[in-house]
Amino acid sequence: MSVSPVPSPVAVARATPSAANCMAALAHIRRHELALPADTVAMARVVLPTLSSAANDQWDVLEQVAVAALQTNEMVLASQCIRRLAKKFRDSDRVRILIAMKHEAEGDVQVAVEMYREIIEAKPNSPMAYKRLVAAHKGAGDLTAAANTLATYLETYMTDAEAWAELAELALENGNYGRAAFCYEELILLEPYNYIHHLLYAEVMYTVGTPEKLDIALAYFAQAVELSPHGSPRALTGLLMAAARLGGASSTAAASSAEGPNPAALFKLARDKLRLLYTADAPQMLDSFETMISGLSGSAQ
Amino acid sequence: MDLLEAHGHWLPRAAFERRRQFFIDGEHGMYNQEREQVNALDAMANNPAMSNMMSSQMAMIVPQILTMGIVNYFFSGFVILRVPFPLTSPFKAMLQQGIQLSDLNVAYVSSLSWYFLNLFGLRGILDIILSDGNAADDSKLLKQQMGQAGGQPGMPQDMPKIFAAEKENLVLVAHDWKVAGVADRLVAGRPRVASASASAPTAKHAADAAVAAAGAGSDSSKPKPRRRFARRS
Structure with missing residues (x-):
């Protein structure tokens, strides 16, 4: 995982699972927010029996292990951790959230949702509870409720880029392209140099597909190609498709050079770059690519 | 921005x-x-940090006033020492409090003035002798106040x-x-x-x-x- 010559603490702990190594690995997982629930549970089995009450991070470890245990369906271990935390922190929202998560894991999503709602009602400034509520709705398959909860959350925490991205995905799932476009616009405002946002925005615009939206899609696909390190294939493909939709694929359009973004030139550019990429990385796919190109050119004429 | x-x-x-x-x-x-509009005074009254500061200040001021009364009662009205160098008349207010004699040489110091001079002049030395190794209290307090002035907690914009x-x-x-x-x-x-x-x-x-x-x-x-x-x- 890590490029540096120093092996990652997780790898060390996997090789020699001593208590000290496992503690270091758990701290590493916590700090970098790695999603390794199985490893976490395995290390917890080594660490927990000897976890000294003097250790500064014992409560962090317990919370971390509780979440990982819930993710891997280790209910006994999770209950142990949560009980120890609840004993120490009687009136804590974080413990309450853990208990609610246990309900979620057991399938009582409705109970969990009620608990999250109570926490939010008592303290509207608890982003953790909001995010869990969104996750619970999403897990239960109620995407509309998830999206609306997330929208309420974003009215307060409007600089949370990941939340905007999540809402955009939910909106796409719901088929609400207007809202998805709005989210990607916000993301572009927040992080204008991340080409992913430009790319996804262009894809939404392309999907909506009215003429003026296609113009915007073409511009933002071009923007994504320029911003991405080596011209992302996904952005190039988008550029190709958008240019084809705008009539750039036909051979007659290639001659006319209108002012402004020229679909024909962009089509040719994307086609050549993609052809190079296919030749280099996936020669077995080159034939189907050429078929697609000729299909696009044929349908445009 | x-x-x-x-x-x-x-x-x-x-x-x-x-x-x-x-x-x-x-x-x-x-x-x-x-x-x-948020009233600045209301905001200050509602700010717990502000009212805490006020009450602790009051706790300091009340004993101070009492001490002053006692000192004034017992120490006023007599000359306690004479400084060995001549001084100009503006020092009269500083050195001869509690004595209403317009002709008295400024070199004579009244007891009340001497008390104040010692109280304020020797504070640094007293802090070093009496305090338990936290003589830097004043500068700490000062720093705290400076920090507060920068951040303006609770001050409505x-x-x-x-x-x-x-x-x-x-x-x-x-x-x-x-x-x-x-x-x-x-x-x-x-x-x-x-x-x-x-x-x-x-x-x-x-x-x-x-x-x-x-x-x-x-x-x-x-x-x-x-x-x-x-x-x-």
């Missing part, structure tokens, strides 16, 4: 205008809504004024769609750094196109109440 001002040029014209309207449009604009300034800035922003020139640049194979000169000729065209798009979409130019999210199904 404002996100829309700084990065709004990355959005299409219609999207930018929609956000601008959200802030400045008519009565419903974010910056135009009436806000209740004048939001209407800030909003008015922000609104003015936002009204003045000329939207210059940065994405407009990218396609041409890409086709011409020019690098990104030349963006200023490359995008100039096409910017106008793109802006026109965007205005046309906004008109066709009929979505951005109507002054109607707007929510943060477009709730369309």
